[in-house]
Amino acid sequence: xxxxxxxxxxxxxxxxxxxxxxxxxxxxxxxxxxxxxxxxxxxxxxxxxxxxxxxxxxxxxxxxxxxxxxxxxxxxxxxxxxxxxxxxxxxxxxxxxxxxxxxxxxxxxxxxxxxxxxxxxxxxxxxxxxxxxxxxxxxxxxxxxxxxxxxxxxxxxxxxxxxxxxxxxxxxxxxxxxxxxxxxxxxxxxxxxxxxxxxxxxxxxxxxxxxxxxxxxxxxxxxxxxxxxxxxxxxxxxxxxxxxxxxxxxxxxxxxxxxxxxxxxxxx
Amino acid sequence: xxxxxxxxxxxxxxxxxxxxxxxxxxxxxxxxxxxxxxxxxxxxxxxxxxxxxxxxxxxxxxxxxxxxxxxxxxxxxxxxxxxxxxxxxxxxxxxxxxxxxxxxxxxxxxxxxxxxxxxxxxxxxxxxxxxxxxxxxxxxxxxxxxxxxxxxxxxxxxxxxxxxxxxxxxxxxxxxxxxxxxxxxxxxxxxxxxxxxxxxxxxxxxxxxxxxxxxxxxxxxxxxxxxxxxxxxxxxxxxxxxxxxxxxxxxxxxxxxxxxxxxxxxxxxxxxxxxxxxxxxxxxxxxxxxxxxxxxxxxxxxxxxxxxxxxxxxxxxxxxxxxxxxxxxxxxxxxxxxxxxxxxxxxxxxxxxxxxxxxx
Numbered sequence: 360x361x362x363x364x365x366x367x368x369x370x371x372x373x374x375x376x377x378x379x380x381x382x383x384x385x386x387x388x389x390x391x392x393x394x395x396x397x398x399x400x401x402x403x404x405x406x407x408x409x410x411x412x413x414x415x416x417x418x419x420x421x422x423x424x425x426x427x428x429x430x431x432x433x434x435x436x437x438x439x440x441x442x443x444x445x446x447x448x449x450x451x452x453x454x455x456x457x458x459x460x461x462x463x464x465x466x467x468x469x470x471x472x473x474x475x476x477x478x479x480x481x482x483x484x485x486x487x488x489x490x491x492x493x494x495x496x497x498x499x500x501x502x503x504x505x506x507x508x509x510x511x512x513x514x515x516x517x518x519x520x521x522x523x524x525x526x527x528x529x530x531x532x533x534x535x536x537x538x539x540x541x542x543x544x545x546x547x548x549x550x551x552x553x554x555x556x557x558x559x560x561x562x563x564x565x566x567x568x569x570x571x572x573x574x575x576x577x578x579x580x581x582x583x584x585x586x587x588x589x590x591x592x593x594x595x596x597x598x599x600x601x602x603x604x605x606x607x608x609x610x611x612x613x614x615x616x617x618x619x620x621x622x623x624x625x626x627x
Numbered sequence: 628x629x630x631x632x633x634x635x636x637x638x639x640x641x642x643x644x645x646x647x648x649x650x651x652x653x654x655x656x657x658x659x660x661x662x663x664x665x666x667x668x669x670x671x672x673x674x675x676x677x678x679x680x681x682x683x684x685x686x687x688x689x690x691x692x693x694x695x696x697x698x699x700x701x702x703x704x705x706x707x708x709x710x711x712x713x714x715x716x717x718x719x720x721x722x723x724x725x726x727x728x729x730x731x732x733x734x735x736x737x738x739x740x741x742x743x744x745x746x747x748x749x750x751x752x753x754x755x756x757x758x759x760x761x762x763x764x765x766x767x768x769x770x771x772x773x774x775x776x777x778x779x780x781x782x783x784x785x786x787x788x789x790x791x792x793x794x795x796x797x798x799x800x801x802x803x804x805x806x807x808x809x810x811x812x813x814x815x816x817x818x819x820x821x822x823x824x825x826x827x828x829x830x831x832x833x834x835x836x837x838x839x840x841x842x843x844x845x846x847x848x849x850x851x852x853x854x855x856x857x858x859x860x861x862x863x864x865x866x867x868x869x870x871x872x873x874x875x876x877x878x879x880x881x882x883x884x885x886x887x888x889x890x891x892x893x894x895x896x897x898x899x900x901x902x903x904x905x906x907x908x909x910x911x912x913x914x915x916x917x918x919x920x921x922x923x924x925x926x927x928x929x930x931x932x933x934x935x936x937x938x939x940x941x942x943x944x945x946x947x948x949x950x951x952x953x954x955x956x957x958x959x960x961x962x963x964x965x966x967x968x969x970x971x972x973x974x975x976x977x978x979x980x981x982x983x984x985x986x987x
Contacts, residue, residue, distance in 0.1 A: 439875045454873035456866040458933040463859055468875035470856035482855045511655075 366625045367430055369394045369566050370415060370446065370535055375424035377410050384410030385421070386590035392535065393625035397557060397567045399577040402587030403610050409539075411587060412570055416448040416537050417441030428535075447528035448537040455524055457513035462486070462493040464512050465527045496530040497522070500556060518549030525556055529565065536560060537568045542576060554580050574603045582626050586610055597622045655982045658927035659939035665925070665971070666946050673953040683958030691831035693956075697948050702823070702837040702903055704918050705944040706896035708926075709844050710770075710889035711919040712940045713852070717865040717885050718932025719777070719784035724893055725915035726795035727769040732897030733803045735762030736907030741814040746806060755819035763894030769795060770890015774883040792916070799909050807908040823902025837899040844892060849937040861885060866933025921968055922947055925975045929983070946971065 372390035377383075384407045392398050402408040413419040415426065417435030426433055428444045435441045438448065455464045466489045472478035473485045490508050497508070500522065512520055521541055528536045538557065542550040557580050561567055571577050577584060578598040586593045586609045594609050594616040601609075601616075608614035654660055677685035687693050707724050714721040735758045742752030753761075769791070776787045813820045823837035852858035860881045863871040872878050901907050926943030928935025947968065954964045 437875075438873060442875060448873075450873055454867075454870040456863040456870045456874075456933065458866040459859065459863060463863075467859065467863055467871070470859060472856070481850075482857070484854055484856060484859070514655075 366393050368392055368427070369429060370568075371427040371430075372411070372415065373425045373427070375411070375414060375426070376422045377407075377414060377419060378422060383407075383590050385414065385424075388424075388587075388590060389592050390415070390585070391595075391623070392566055392568055393627070394534075394566050395561060395564055396582040396625060396627050397561050397569055397580050399569045399571060399581035399584045400587060401571065401574075401577060401584060401606060401610060402593075406587040406610070407590040408570055408587040410590075412448075412537055412539065412568065415441070415568070416446060418448075442531075442533070445534040446537065447531070447533040447535065449521075449524045449528050449539065449541060451539045451541075451543060455512045455520060455527075458511055460509045460511050461497070461515075461523055462490045462508045464523055465489070465493045465496065465530060467527075469531065492530065493526075496526050500526050500529065500559060516549065517545050518552055521545065521549070521553050522556060525553070525560070529560055529563075533565070535566045535568065537570070539570045540572065541569070542571070542573060550576065574606065577606075578603060583622050588612060595621045595623055597626060651982055651984075654927075654978065658929075658934060658979075658982070659936050659942055660927075661975070661978055662926050662939050662942040662946060666942050666949070669946065669949050669953065673949070673956075676957065683956055685953070685956045688953060688956055692833075693952065695833040697945075697952050698838055699826070699833070699835050699903070700951075701944050701948050702835070702841045702899050703896060703912070704915065704922055704947060705941065706841045706844055706899055707893060707915060708919045708922040708940045708944055709848050709937065710892040710896070711923045712926075712928055712935065712937055713848065713861060713885050714784070714889050715865075715920075715923050715928050715930060716852075716861050716932060716935060717882055718868075718930075719865075719882070719885075720788065720920065720930070721773065721784065721886075721889060722788040722916050723769070723773060723791040723795060724788075724889075724919055725912040726792045726799070727766050727890060727893045728897045728900065728915070729909055729912055730769060730795045730799045731762045731766030731894045732900055732907050732911070733799050733808075733909055734765045735759055735897060736808040736813075736820065736901060737803055738762070739816040739820050740808050740812050741816070743814075744808075744812040746804075748803065755813070755816035758816070759819065759898055762897060763891065766894030766897060767887060767890040770893060771883070771887045773890070774886030777886065778879040778883045803909060805909050807906055807910075810905040820898075820907075821902050821905060823899040824905060825902070835902070837902050840895065840899060844895065845937055845941055848892070852937060857881070857884070862933050864932075918947060921972055924979075925971050927975065927979070929979045930976065931979075931983075934983075 368391040370392040372388060375385045375388040375390065377385040388407065388411060390411060400408050400412065410419065414421045417438040417440050420436065428446060433444055456467060459467065471485045471489055473483045477483040494508050512523060515523065541553050545553060554576060557567060557569065569581060581598060583595055583597055584606060585595050586606060588610060596606065596616065600622060605614060609616060673685060673688045676682045677688040707728060711721055711724060737748050738750050738753040738758035738761060739755040740747050740751045773787055773791055776782055777784050810817055810821055823840060824835055826833050826835045852861060860871065860876050863876060864878050864881045868878050900911060904911060922943035923940050924930060925946055926939030928939055950964050950967050954967065
């Protein structure tokens with residue numbers, strides 16, 4: 360099936376290869392994320408989904424292959440490079456500093472200085488501005504249940520921390536947010552809230568890559584499901600076209616999907 | 628419906644914090660609170676014992692002359708403890724602080740000493756301002772050596788600074804031959820070299836330039852730590868280096884700059900020490916490393932990095948000095964002061980472990 364569509368992928372990986380010594384992480388892997396969709400990336404342990412995501416988020420460099428963001432070829436040397444192209448990652452470990460407060464965490468690594476001589480010469484931080492934007496950002500996402508924006512992150516619940524991490528990814532004009540197992544450490548209620556957060560982000564036009572082991576959650580929020588197997592993309596399906604059992608079968612190699620039955624074009 | 632009920636229940640649970648939990652929250656938010664309480668309690672105890680009871684010569688404790696002397700006594704530990712604080716905030720430790728301070732101080736003194744004094748090195752007789760600048764620069768560089776070894780070779784700060792403690796102590800003895808330089812040997816340079824010890828009166832209290840400089844170091848560094856991005860990064864690196872790295876902070880650069888800055892402050896402390904003691908001796912500070920760590924830890928800064936305030940360190944320094952004066956005025960043996968410090972250090976770390984478990 361030839362993909363005839365006007366929509367261009369916002370992130371595209373072509374023939375990506377990455378190995379660690381003798382261990383092959385990616386083997387001519389293809390990848391496409393379209394604007395405004397939630398793409399779930401699933402796969403067994405060792406299928407190369409972390410490697411794939413790390414290459415896209417700039418944590419790893421690919422050995423060979425090309426990565427495009429907005430049709431522009433990029434070569435990420437660090438997560439900082441990826442971020443400057445609008446690709447933000449929320450790590451499983453959350454990457455928040457527990458002893459810093461919410462606003463400090465949101466702005467960590469991109470603090471805003473005061474205007475004028477105070478900022479230029481004395482490098483004074485504009486804490487007021489940062490707190491205001493943080494408050495607005497958290498309330499936009501509907502997660503401002505915390506008492507104070509100056510509360511340290513370690514005093515927050517797992518779900519609230521996740522919200523802070525997601526808010527950070529969504530605050531700074533990013534187009535693509537990569538979420539690595541965002542609900543792995545959360546209870547049922549908090550997981551539901553984070554899933555709602557993902558849908559909200561999508562509705563605000565963001566493109567989201569969701570890495571998850573949790574099939575019900577994947578089927579709940581994903582528009583398309585990228586199934587990784589043995590370092591390659593085994594198939595891309597949708598929650599409508601295939602069942603959870605099918606996806607598990609594809610993951611383990613018990614089932615293959617001919618390309619014409621896959622969902623390689625955007626659904627949104 | 629049940630959702631609302633549950634939230635209300637949760638809120639009630641959160642609001643019904645026990646008194647202990649409230650204390651824990653307060654200490655968590657203001658880590659310098661517990662040292663402040665200790666300091667006030669100590670002052671009150673010594674003052675009461677001095678006025679109401681006839682304990683040793685404690686009646687002198689609250690006199691302006693004693694208070695002035697106590698304040699002046701804080702300058703060496705107090706300034707060095709600033710350097711120790713920024714290092715400990717990154718979850719590091721600097722055992723070489725005393726050695727670097729002595730090295731920098733001996734460089735200064737040997738440059739500035741009169742060329743006509745006996746047994747001086749080849750470099751004697753320089754302009755005293757130049758001597759101070761070079762001395763501070765050498766200390767800064769020495770701090771940079773620590774930072775370089777820690778960052779470049781991924782060595783633990785404990786081991787690196789244990790090594791440089793020996794190295795700089797040895798270098799001081801090898802280059803400067805264990806010679807103490809007395810104040811008068813500076814001759815014309817004495818005004819500059821000893822300026823930190825110059826005193827002035829405000830009312831009944833006597834202060835020194837060194838004390839003022841120490842307080843300036845505190846104010847400047849407190850601003851840098853809490854008011855600038857670099858300061859936030861120092862806290863972040865100590866708190867969770869992985870998170871800091873993933874947030875785009877160059878962790879290695881921050882660590883290196885911290886040790887470099889510490890070296891600079893240590894250099895200033897070397898100058899202050901010459902003024903305070905009126906001489907430059909290679910044997911001035913054998914235990915000063917541990918005293919600075921003590922001041923920082925008592926002051927509520929966590930050895931695990933990422934939390935603590937400079938004001939706590941200042942309070943910690945005052946606690947050490949006040950214990951020193953109070954117990955010796957009470958006529959107690961020096962050993963009791965050492966005992967008290969030991970108890971305080973362990974209690975401080977225990978309190979830190981407790982407040983780190985805070986839940987809201």
